Amino acid sequence: MTLHRGHHFTQVPGPTNIPERVLNAMNRQAVDFSRPDSLAMLEGLYPDLKSVFRIEAGQVFIYAANGHGGWEAAISNVLAPGDRVLVPETGQFGRGWAEAAKALGVEVEFLEGDWHRAPDPAALAERLERDRERAIKAVMLVQIDTASSVNSDVAAFRAALDAVGHPALFMVDAIAALGAVDLRQGEWGVDVAVAASQKALMLPPGLAFVGASEKALDAARANPRERYYWDWTRRLEREHYRWFCGTPALQLIFGLREVLDMIAEEGLEAGHRRHARLAEAVRRAVAAWSEGGALAFNVPEPVERANTVTTIRAPEAVGGEAIRRYCRDHFEVSLGGGLGRLSETTFRIGHMGYLNPPMILGTLGALEASLKALNVPCGDGGLAAVTDWLAKTAPSPD
Numbered sequence: 001m002t003l004h005r006g007h008h009f010t011q012v013p014g015p016t017n018i019p020e021r022v023l024n025a026m027n028r029q030a031v032d033f034s035r036p037d038s039l040a041m042l043e044g045l046y047p048d049l050k051s052v053f054r055i056e057a058g059q060v061f062i063y064a065a066n067g068h069g070g071w072e073a074a075i076s077n078v079l080a081p082g083d084r085v086l087v088p089e090t091g092q093f094g095r096g097w098a099e100a101a102k103a104l105g106v107e108v109e110f111l112e113g114d115w116h117r118a119p120d121p122a123a124l125a126e127r128l129e130r131d132r133e134r135a136i137k138a139v140m141l142v143q144i145d146t147a148s149s150v151n152s153d154v155a156a157f158r159a160a161l162d163a164v165g166h167p168a169l170f171m172v173d174a175i176a177a178l179g180a181v182d183l184r185q186g187e188w189g190v191d192v193a194v195a196a197s198q199k200a201l202m203l204p205p206g207l208a209f210v211g212a213s214e215k216a217l218d219a220a221r222a223n224p225r226e227r228y229y230w231d232w233t234r235r236l237e238r239e240h241y242r243w244f245c246g247t248p249a250l251q252l253i254f255g256l257r258e259v260l261d262m263i264a265e266e267g268l269e270a271g272h273r274r275h276a277r278l279a280e281a282v283r284r285a286v287a288a289w290s291e292g293g294a295l296a297f298n299v300p301e302p303v304e305r306a307n308t309v310t311t312i313r314a315p316e317a318v319g320g321e322a323i324r325r326y327c328r329d330h331f332e333v334s335l336g337g338g339l340g341r342l343s344e345t346t347f348r349i350g351h352m353g354y355l356n357p358p359m360i361l362g363t364l365g366a367l368e369a370s371l372k373a374l375n376v377p378c379g380d381g382g383l384a385a386v387t388d389w390l391a392k393t394a395p396s397p398d
Helices: 020-026 036-053 067-078 092-103 121-129 154-164 214-222 250-266 268-290 320-331 357-373 382-392
Strands: 009-011 059-064 084-088 107-111 136-142 169-173 192-196 207-212 309-313 333-337 346-350
Touching (some): 009 357, 020 250, 036 059, 036 250, 059 067, 059 250, 067 092, 067 169, 067 192, 067 207, 067 214, 084 092, 092 107, 092 136, 092 169, 107 121, 121 136, 121 154, 169 214, 207 214, 207 250, 250 268, 268 309, 268 357, 268 382, 320 333, 320 346, 320 357, 333 357, 357 382
Parallel strands (some): 136 169, 169 192
Antiparallel strands (some): 059 207, 192 207, 333 346
């Protein structure tokens, strides 16, 4: 029997690592959430969440749900059966959000795309220009598709909507983005933004968040669809138990309070810079390994690669699953598997949330050792490229 020592590294793109102080914050008995101090804590969550979403007007809602629940909350509030939406294709999760809309009776039209490229805002503008009757009620964009690691330019899509003067709601899945990369919901005119706890927000799965603009809130008030648990109008009532449609997920809420404090302490933009630096470290390793001819980025264009997850194309003779299995079983590092049409050909490195350079170095070192053990041509420059980058971008000595 193999005896393992030390921590197992979990570098999948969700669930991510949970800080010890967040675990400690959740490790408590249940409380009466109607007490004045509990109500003050609950009320304080909302302005702090709005600062993370970067939305001043409108409201952020908290659900006991995962990201798929966040999808359904967003769709059911602003879209009615028979409404038409336009979905730029980004990967498995763009497809998944569209399937959630279809299940709720919404008619979905895809802007067909390539799971290796970011969607084109110009294609959106061209399609909306042809929508003379304004039949399209919403555009549903995934900011970072966790399966493909495609990064979409949210601000450019907003500009495309504005360029043709189309009134469609702009809805963004920011599940693999919020807290790690820039999202300016108010400034960029995002009407609905969806996020979840288990990504860059450093919590266990179980909370979903939806940011709604005033335009989206108006659409929800006018929406004839019957809904109960997801309903925004109920959650805007003054009674505290309405905010969560019943009892809140208190232990997760205590953890959320700690996470929001940690984000404020680091600074939201400083957190974005940390993610960008560590993502580039991963990309430099992958670029060096790719010189061996066996590995490649799933997203060839550098500007279209995400800062929270990197999807890597594996050699056909070995396969991504064999690389993942070896890395997990022999080096105690869990990586993400391929999803959807990429399931047989890729594996993924998650790099978001509670993460620092030693964790990245350990992950990449274990992966390089696994590649060599499996005789995957990868050269010897991966870790050198990473350490050079981290040294180059380290703070200057005092």
